[in-house]
Amino acid sequence: MPLVYVHGIANRQDSNGYEAKSDLRDRLFQQFILPVIGDPQKAEIHSPYWGGEAGKLRWNGSSFASTFGPAGRTLGAEDELGLALQAAATEDSTDPDRILLTIARRDLADVVDVLSSVGPDPTEALARDLAAAASTLTAYVKRREAAVPDERDGVRYPWLVDVDDDVDLLDRLLTEATPPGQRQRFLGPGDVVRDWLSQARLRLRRGVAVVRGAPVTATAGLLRLPIPGLMADMVGDIFAYLGQRGHVGAPGPIIERVMERLDAAARERAPHRRLTVIAHSLGGVIAYDLLSHYRPDLVVDHLVTVGSQVGLFAEMGLFPAVHHTLPSAAQPRIDPPPNIRHWINVIDRADPLAFRAEPIFRRVVDYRYPSGAAWAHGAYLRQPFFHERLAGCLARAML
Structure with a gap:
């Protein structure tokens, strides 16, 4: 088909x-x-x-607002994006080392999807391992949801109670989700899947820092450039x-x-x-x-x-x-x-x-x-x- x-x-x-x-x-x-x-x-x-x-783009994007540098002519003293980010930065920020853990305690499936969204673009060689890891993690979550349909804290994923931070979470998630015979593939030294997930975690951590606590003048450019x-x-x-x-x-x-x-x-x-x-x-x-x-x-x-x-x-x-x-x-x-x-x-x-x-x-x-x-x-x-x-x-x- x-x-x-x-x-x-x-x-x-x-x-x-x-x-x-x-x-x-x-x-x-x-x-x-x-x-x-x-x-x-x-x-x-x-x-x-x-x-x-x-x-x-016949002029290679020269019309983009981002090409108008800070020295250009201005009709206002403030940057509206900077003001919005400044307001966001005043909010209480979460522990940057426990962002994923906070999500996991609500729904572990969201952790898998968030990491997949923020992780770096894979190489062609890595795509096969990432797809296999995605299948393994997804199957594990579905098995636990079927086994414990009415989730209560510490019941569906008992090991989650002992996890201290996001680094520990990734290690335990891979260990619990991967069958013993396949653990060498995902848990071996220098494993590419674990490394990719760690990079995704760091990207998420930096993203939260950008919105919550980084200097407004720096973040304005970071958020605007891709748009x-x-x-x-x-x-x-x-x-x-x-x-x-x-x-x-x-x-x-x-x-x-x-x-x-x-x-x-x-x-x-x-x-x-x-x-x-x-x-x-x-x-x-x-x-x-x-x-x-x-x-x-x-x-x-x-x-x-x-x-x-x-x-x-x-x-x-x-x-x-x-x-x-x-x-x-x-x-x-x-x-x-x-x-x-x-x-x-x-x-x-x-x-x-x-x-x-x-x-x-x-x-x-x-x-x-x-x-x-x-x-x-x-x-x-x-x-x-x-x-x-x-x-x-x-x-x-x-x-």
Whole structure:
């Protein structure tokens, strides 16, 4: 059973970490999603890359506000971001060596996902071990939840009572979660998984320090720098897609790239087997547009839109397949095309780029997923429990 993944905004093959992040995402698909929808050893993951056809910065980002240095002309004496951070810094800060421990005592699953979100981009060589570790940790948490469904302090994870700090927590978590025969893989000297988790812990610690206690003038630059490039990519990708999507019979380059891989996946589908499409961010818009307007003949059994803007685009009348008279008293919601047999839409309410679909479309179910990440839009597909919970949702839909 083939799986097609359609990426979202700000994906560029020439950027640092693109290949490694893609490899880790696909390995998490193999660990969690493919066993539910098909044979992980035989199913191919199709990942059409359309970022090369999207927005490009001809002046290399010279329009970004971050290029306007402190010596530039100003109309105000204070930086509004600095004032906000200064207010945040006055709040009581938590013990920086017990951040994860505080989270673990509420829900250990959140520790696994938080570390997955804040950890450094893996190398391609590391992606396999990280995916295996994610599977091991996730399985351990699920076993304990099943064994002790009504959690009480110290019952589900008795060893947690004796943990003193975050360093101790990581060691005990790996020890408890890993079967004895596999411990050498994750607990040996110089182990790459343990080292990666330690780096993730330090990143989380520094992030809290930045917001809570670091000098305002330093933190303003740290928090602002990633935003202009991301916003430029987002706006550029949307404009590039809308401006060149073409029409039926002569689709634009982005639609054409995604369509080629969807067609290839459909050809691979054996009789009575299902085709699943997972689409993130603007990829969800592209997938819906393609299936509703360009290729209504292409049947997809499961469409999963994640952190996507499909609902917003529909409200703004940007889909050719959505009639301009909707909504109406006779039809308060849009009928999805019949070739999309099952559709779920996942949003993190902390994700500013995620929009609901269920109030706009019939036969669509919205699911909330709280990533707990500072930048929620990029967190979904890095978190093992997102994959685990999505796999469970797809399994129920196939019954």
